[in-house]
Amino acid sequence: MNLHELTIHEAHDLLKKREISSVELTTAILDRIGQIDEKVDALLTVTDELAMVQAQKADELFKTGEVTPLTGIPAIIKDNMCTRGTRTTCSSKMLENFVPPYNATAVEKLKLQGIVMMGKSNMDEFGMGSSTENSAFYPTRNPWDRDRVPGGSSGGSAVSVASDETIFALGSDTGGSIRQPSGFCSVVGLKPTYGRVSRFGLVAFASSLEQIGPITKDVTDAALVLNAIAGHDEKDSTTVPHPVPDYTQSLIPDVKGLRLGIPREYFVEGMEEGVKQTIETAISKLEELGATVEETSLPSSKYALSVYYIIAPSEASANLARYNGVKYGFSFQEADSMWDAMEKTRQYGFGPEVKRRIMLGTYALSAGYYDAYYLKAQKVRTLIRQEFDQTFEKFDALITPTSPTVPFKIGEKMEDPMQMYLADVCTLPINIAGIPGICVPAGFVDGLPVGMQILAKSFAEETLLRIAYAYEQTTDWHKQNPPI
Amino acid sequence: MKYDTVIGLEVHSQLLTKSKMYCRCSTDYVNDPPNTHVCPVCLGMPGVLPTINQQAVEYTIMTGLALNCTIPTFTKFDRKNYPYPDLMKGYQISQYDLPFCIDGWVEIEINGNKKKCEITRVHLEEDVAKLVHRTDSSGETYSLMDVNRAGMPLMEIVGEPDLSSPEEARLYMMKLHGILRYLGVSTGNMEEGSFRCDANISQRSAEDGTTFPKVEVKNMNSFKAVYSALKYEEERQREVIESGGQLVQETRGWLDDEGITVSQRSKEYAHDYRYFPEPDLPPLTISSERAEAIRASIPELADAKKDRFMVKYSLTEYDAELLVNSREFADYYESCVELAFGEQIAEGRAKVVANWMLGEHLRLLNDAGIEITESKITPQQFVEMLDMIDQGTLSTTLAKQVFEEVFTTGKKPATIVEEKGLKQISGTDEIEPIVDQVLQENPKVVAEFKGGKEKALQFLVGQVMKKTRGQAKPDLVNKLFKEKLQ
Numbered sequence: 001m002n003l004h005e006l007t008i009h010e011a012h013d014l015l016k017k018r019e020i021s022s023v024e025l026t027t028a029i030l031d032r033i034g035q036i037d038e039k040v041d042a043l044l045t046v047t048d049e050l051a052m053v054q055a056q057k058a059d060e061l062f063k064t065g066e067v068t069p070l071t072g073i074p075a076i077i078k079d080n081m082c083t084r085g086t087r088t089t090c091s092s093k094m095l096e097n098f099v100p101p102y103n104a105t106a107v108e109k110l111k112l113q114g115i116v117m118m119g120k121s122n123m124d125e126f127g128m129g130s131s132t133e134n135s136a137f138y139p140t141r142n143p144w145d146r147d148r149v150p151g152g153s154s155g156g157s158a159v160s161v162a163s164d165e166t167i168f169a170l171g172s173d174t175g176g177s178i179r180q181p182s183g184f185c186s187v188v189g190l191k192p193t194y195g196r197v198s199r200f201g202l203v204a205f206a207s208s209l210e211q212i213g214p215i216t217k218d219v220t221d222a223a224l225v226l227n228a229i230a231g232h233d234e235k236d237s238t239t240v241p242h243p244v245p246d247y248t249q250s251l252i253p254d255v256k257g258l259r260l261g262i263p264r265e266y267f268v269e270g271m272e273e274g275v276k277q278t279i280e281t282a283i284s285k286l287e288e289l290g291a292t293v294e295e296t297s298l299p300s301s302k303y304a305l306s307v308y309y310i311i312a313p314s315e316a317s318a319n320l321a322r323y324n325g326v327k328y329g330f331s332f333q334e335a336d337s338m339w340d341a342m343e344k345t346r347q348y349g350f351g352p353e354v355k356r357r358i359m360l361g362t363y364a365l366s367a368g369y370y371d372a373y374y375l376k377a378q379k380v381r382t383l384i385r386q387e388f389d390q391t392f393e394k395f396d397a398l399i400t401p402t403s404p405t406v407p408f409k410i411g412e413k414m415e416d417p418m419q420m421y422l423a424d425v426c427t428l429p430i431n432i433a434g435i436p437g438i439c440v441p442a443g444f445v446d447g448l449p450v451g452m453q454i455l456a457k458s459f460a461e462e463t464l465l466r467i468a469y470a471y472e473q474t475t476d477w478h479k480q481n482p483p484i
Numbered sequence: 485m486k487y488d489t490v491i492g493l494e495v496h497s498q499l500l501t502k503s504k505m506y507c508r509c510s511t512d513y514v515n516d517p518p519n520t521h522v523c524p525v526c527l528g529m530p531g532v533l534p535t536i537n538q539q540a541v542e543y544t545i546m547t548g549l550a551l552n553c554t555i556p557t558f559t560k561f562d563r564k565n566y567p568y569p570d571l572m573k574g575y576q577i578s579q580y581d582l583p584f585c586i587d588g589w590v591e592i593e594i595n596g597n598k599k600k601c602e603i604t605r606v607h608l609e610e611d612v613a614k615l616v617h618r619t620d621s622s623g624e625t626y627s628l629m630d631v632n633r634a635g636m637p638l639m640e641i642v643g644e645p646d647l648s649s650p651e652e653a654r655l656y657m658m659k660l661h662g663i664l665r666y667l668g669v670s671t672g673n674m675e676e677g678s679f680r681c682d683a684n685i686s687q688r689s690a691e692d693g694t695t696f697p698k699v700e701v702k703n704m705n706s707f708k709a710v711y712s713a714l715k716y717e718e719e720r721q722r723e724v725i726e727s728g729g730q731l732v733q734e735t736r737g738w739l740d741d742e743g744i745t746v747s748q749r750s751k752e753y754a755h756d757y758r759y760f761p762e763p764d765l766p767p768l769t770i771s772s773e774r775a776e777a778i779r780a781s782i783p784e785l786a787d788a789k790k791d792r793f794m795v796k797y798s799l800t801e802y803d804a805e806l807l808v809n810s811r812e813f814a815d816y817y818e819s820c821v822e823l824a825f826g827e828q829i830a831e832g833r834a835k836v837v838a839n840w841m842l843g844e845h846l847r848l849l850n851d852a853g854i855e856i857t858e859s860k861i862t863p864q865q866f867v868e869m870l871d872m873i874d875q876g877t878l879s880t881t882l883a884k885q886v887f888e889e890v891f892t893t894g895k896k897p898a899t900i901v902e903e904k905g906l907k908q909i910s911g912t913d914e915i916e917p918i919v920d921q922v923l924q925e926n927p928k929v930v931a932e933f934k935g936g937k938e939k940a941l942q943f944l945v946g947q948v949m950k951k952t953r954g955q956a957k958p959d960l961v962n963k964l965f966k967e968k969l970q
Binding site: 090235318 | 524527528529530531532533534535536563565567569572573574575627629756758759760763764765766
């Protein structure tokens with residue numbers, strides 16, 4: 001038995017039976033990181049000492065029996081979530097040495113559950129990208145083919161799970177940043193409904209779009225992590241006070257009678273044939289399991305990409321204004337004046353994609369352009385949302401591919417931002433609408449993973465988990481290991 | 485040519501809440517070292533989120549209602565973007581198109597005429613950090629930052645440009661100050677900048693209505709400065725126009741010591757604030773029930789109180805106006821009156837209380853430089869002393885001495901009278917021998933009086949008062965002399 005290959009629930013069973021200790025599990029994970037990470041570059045920081053302390057503490061808890069399903073379980077945190085005492089870089093030179101004095105609420109909740117934090121994962125700088133190539137430090141590689149990207153922006157988290165460098169990871173999803181890399185790496189990624197999980201301590205990129213969510217080895221684990229991190233937070237006014245159900249209750253291998261819609265707009269032009277066939281096969285499987293399947297249409301979704309690239313950069317242009325070298329982070333010292341210092345700090349502290357988006361957003365919000373861009377985008381956003389609402393009157397869930405392609409080659413799209421943006425065409429509309437989405441492994445094309453995206457109405461994570469679980473029970477895609 | 489002056493004020497007031505606008509930091513920082521009332525939220529650190537201070541919301545709506553505003557049901561916060569190191573997030577969370585309060589007015593009185601001044605809006609935002617610019621011994625300049633003030637709730641009252649003179653601007657400012665103090669939402673401290681204003685001032689031809697570029701004047705730290713700065717600016721603008729010069733739209737700072745305004749930055753570089761809705765704070769719905777509950781909690785304001793005082797206590801407008809100057813002063817007055825008379829106020833008696841409040845008490849407060857709330861004289865002591873005067877046990881002259889003593893020591897008036905032996909001598913038995921003695925000692929004056937010099941009597945009375953250290957009851961002394969000299 002390779003301990004690093006365990007899922008949360010498998011590890012918990014062994015821990016509870018005292019067949020393994022958290023220290024053993026943590027040591028196995030640290031060994032695995034030591035062997036593998038130089039091949040995939042998923043991690044920016046490994047908190048090995050902290051991990052051992054937490055593992056020992058967890059083992060003490062197992063002696064008293066006061067444990068949760070996550071006690072003693074190793075986890076990797078995306079490096080845009082603040083971790084008290086551990087640097088939080090957002091893969092940016094701007095925050096290369098930034099050590100927050102506070103935990104993100106999601107991290108704090110996991111700590112209260114007794115997790116063992118193994119380290120922080122690589123990402124596209126400030127979450128801006130779809131390949132984890134926009135890291136100021138190094139690109140992360142896809143374990144299924146190391147010449148290919150793992151997707152992004154939570155590429156490091158997805159790779160760490162796929163490569164067994166952790167038992168699970170947290171990612172964040174602004175336009176697909178959990179689901180798309182999960183699909184590219186053949187792991188499970190869940191983006192909860194906007195407002196379900198606190199954003200406090202998540203370094204903001206596009207505040208109205210992003211959510212923190214689990215990246216796990218199977219659907220059961222996703223439910224377990226969601227149980228731990230969901231809920232109202234008085235520090236985040238956009239979280240909702242809805243009670244948090246026990247999501248593991250939704251893990252029923254039965255989709256009989258569920259109405260599934262297949263929105264034709266998500267089978268886009270330029271979509272790879274292999275991906276299309278893989279998803280169609282997966283849909284047939286769900287139909288075999290007793291779900292009813294019907295084609296539907298979400299015509300407004302085609303505007304989601306445009307809407308996204310106005311709203312997200314607009315919010316980013318404000319969210320990133322605080323990085324001026326005055327208070328923390330990178331600070332250009334050889335400046336002539338205060339203004340020069342602030343300008344040069346931003347000139348040298350931010351990477352090209354971040355600057356591109358700040359400029360896009362600043363432009364879209366400028367006097368004279370606001371109505372044509374930002375305001376128009378918000379109106380279209382409302383339409384997209386309404387269209388989803390109406391569609392969910394007819395369907396319990398929608399099924400789409402997570403990405404139109406399998407993982408692309410490193411460097412392939414770096415010179416063409418528009419091509420890169422299109423990598424998220426199937427996932428962006430979901431953030432625009434605020435609804436939840438899950439990506440589950442659905443097969444391979446020439447050895448490269450394909451993810452299936454399942455969507456439901458707001459706060460219907462239970463529906464997503466049920467369908468994903470039922471599907472997972474009939475396949476073994478999630479059990480396959482990458483060739484590293 | 486004749487010109488009309490057009491002035492509009494933007495008044496900012498910090499609110500008297502316990503915690504800051506978007507975090508839980510205490511607002512009580514004035515006497516504390518720099519950067520001691522700060523947290524990740526008001527420091528604008530990565531990943532933190534704001535939460536709304538509901539007390540600040542209540543205070544803003546209360547102010548709006550007191551200023552006769554409409555309270556829209558739907559309101560939201562917006563981000564106002566501009567880069568400056570004192571702005572911790574690089575944007576200020578303010579309100580753009582949907583403020584808490586709109587379309588109000590306030591009345592001022594100028595040269596005996598009442599004037600309604602329109603209020604465009606009242607909204608809520610946050611204050612910024614304080615920058616201190618320094619030069620070291622080698623001549624290098626550097627800046628220090630104190631973040632204590634950052635995130636303080638800041639209410640902005642935007643007035644229509646319908647003030648037509650520096651004096652109107654001053655009166656308007658004072659009026660708002662009084663209302664905010666009465667509501668208890670602001671310290672009103674202008675020196676510390678917790679109550680401050682920016683003024684837009686421009687000229688308009690009285691003949692053809694031509695308008696000239698407006699100037700924004702900043703840095704006025706007193707009511708007097710508001711008047712002086714605008715007076716200066718009015719004259720400066722008229723001179724520029726008269727001399728054929730070109731006025732530019734700009735921001736000018738008032739230098740109080742020099743009595744001039746100087747150009748700070750030209751509006752050509754005016755910021756595009758790129759306002760957009762704050763995604764971290766959901767819009768707010770203010771129900772009419774909530775607004776009405778806040779309205780019900782508004783205390784009686786100065787104007788209404790003044791009218792009531794004039795009727796209920798038979799006071800002159802002048803006295804009433806002075807008494808209601810501050811809510812605490814008016815409350816003190818009313819508790820004295822109530823203690824002294826209950827609901828049965830004899831004709832003119834409330835006036836006596838007013839005289840003491842506005843005379844001796846106010847003088848002592850001003851000399852000591854303290855507020856009524858800090859006075860050592862309690863309303864009970866105040867009334868006790870008035871009773872002693874009424875009963876004839878204390879002369880009015882000595883009462884002033886006692887009053888001052890109570891004010892300084894906080895002792896009971898009776899104790900002071902006892903200790904100092906200031907009790908009035910009102911018995912004929914005690915006074916008569918002294919009267920006789922004075923008559924004996926001053927035969928010349930007695931002769932003058934008998935010769936028809938009425939004033940001589942005053943001298944004789946004065947002698948008795950001197951011998952009794954002012955304790956003899958003056959009308960009794962008078963009466964005795966008259967009897968003896970007939």
